[in-house]
Amino acid sequence: MKIRILTLFPEMFDKTLGSSILQRAIDNGYLDIQSLNIRDFSDSKHKKVDDYPYGGGPGMVMTPQPVFDCHKQALENLDSIEAPRTIYMSPKGKVFNQKLAQELSKEKALIFICGHYEGIDQRIIDTLVTDEISIGDYVLTGGEIPAMAVVDAVARLIPGVLSQEESYKDESFYNGLLEYPQYTRPQDFRGMTVPDVLTSGNHKDIDEWRFRQSVELTRNRRPDLLKDFVVPKDKEKLFKKITIEEKDRK
Numbered sequence: 051m052k053i054r055i056l057t058l059f060p061e062m063f064d065k066t067l068g069s070s071i072l073q074r075a076i077d078n079g080y081l082d083i084q085s086l087n088i089r090d091f092s093d094s095k096h097k098k099v100d101d102y103p104y105g106g107g108p109g110m111v112m113t114p115q116p117v118f119d120c121h122k123q124a125l126e127n128l129d130s131i132e133a134p135r136t137i138y139m140s141p142k143g144k145v146f147n148q149k150l151a152q153e154l155s156k157e158k159a160l161i162f163i164c165g166h167y168e169g170i171d172q173r174i175i176d177t178l179v180t181d182e183i184s185i186g187d188y189v190l191t192g193g194e195i196p197a198m199a200v201v202d203a204v205a206r207l208i209p210g211v212l213s214q215e216e217s218y219k220d221e222s223f224y225n226g227l228l229e230y231p232q233y234t235r236p237q238d239f240r241g242m243t244v245p246d247v248l249t250s251g252n253h254k255d256i257d258e259w260r261f262r263q264s265v266e267l268t269r270n271r272r273p274d275l276l277k278d279f280v281v282p283k284d285k286e287k288l289f290k291k292i293t294i295e296e297k298d299r300k
């Protein structure tokens with residue numbers, strides 16, 4: 051997947067994209083990420099990228115010209131890819147989730163626009179942007195951290211990026227549930243022991259225990275997720291049993 055990030059702070063991406071799984075994905079050719087500095091595209095003498103909002107009010111707004119020209123360069127960069135989605139990171143956007151990450155991971159290319167100050171001129175959004183995405187109901191200083199979160203969540207779903215051991219299929223949200231608790235060595239840490247079932251070697255029991263933990267955790271913490279949860283065929287009986295037991299306990 052090719053990713054182009056339009057930002058006033060390209061250096062913010064160096065560390066994140068140059069570490070761990072993302073760096074490996076780049077090295078192995080699964081990801082091609084470039085950040086473009088919007089300021090480099092400003093026509094103004096002092097490379098100005100913002101101005102006062104029409105109608106008054108606090109703060110500054112990012113002007114259209116540098117962003118339009120930076121976006122044009124990003125498109126030229128991706129010339130073999132037709133109409134890539136252009137995502138504006140914005141607190142006003144659709145709230146990002148695993149489903150959207152899965153959808154975006156199927157794209158050949160993505161362009162991200164990171165806002166700053168009070169945001170970007172609406173004409174950029176009306177003309178260039180296909181998706182406005184928020185990472186939650188709070189306001190950050192800029193779109194860089196939100197873009198990194200989206201790039202990270204999307205990249206790890208691209209086939210081949212994660213090795214088998216790191217498979218995401220059991221992880222929270224992927225199958226509609228929160229993940230079960232995880233334990234590692236030692237089996238006894240200062241008197242706190244690992245649940246016996248996990249050291250039993252009985253894979254059926256382990257599988258059932260994990261499913262039960264996932265269902266109970268989701269029911270307690272995120273009951274909203276259960277509305278869309280499709281119970282796997284082989285877990286239907288167990289799911290019913292867990293549900294009855296939970297009702298009896300109340």
Ligand SMILES: C[S@@+](CC[C@H](N)C(=O)[O-])C[C@H]1O[C@@H](n2cnc3c(N)ncnc32)[C@H](O)[C@@H]1O
Nearest residue numbers: 139140141165168169184185189190192193196
């Ligand atoms: C200070 S914010 C601007 C907020 C804007 N004035 C508003 O009230 O909606 C500056 C930039 O940070 C980014 N940003 C802030 N919070 C975000 C969030 N929750 N999700 C995605 N992007 C966010 C956006 O790119 C935004 O243009």
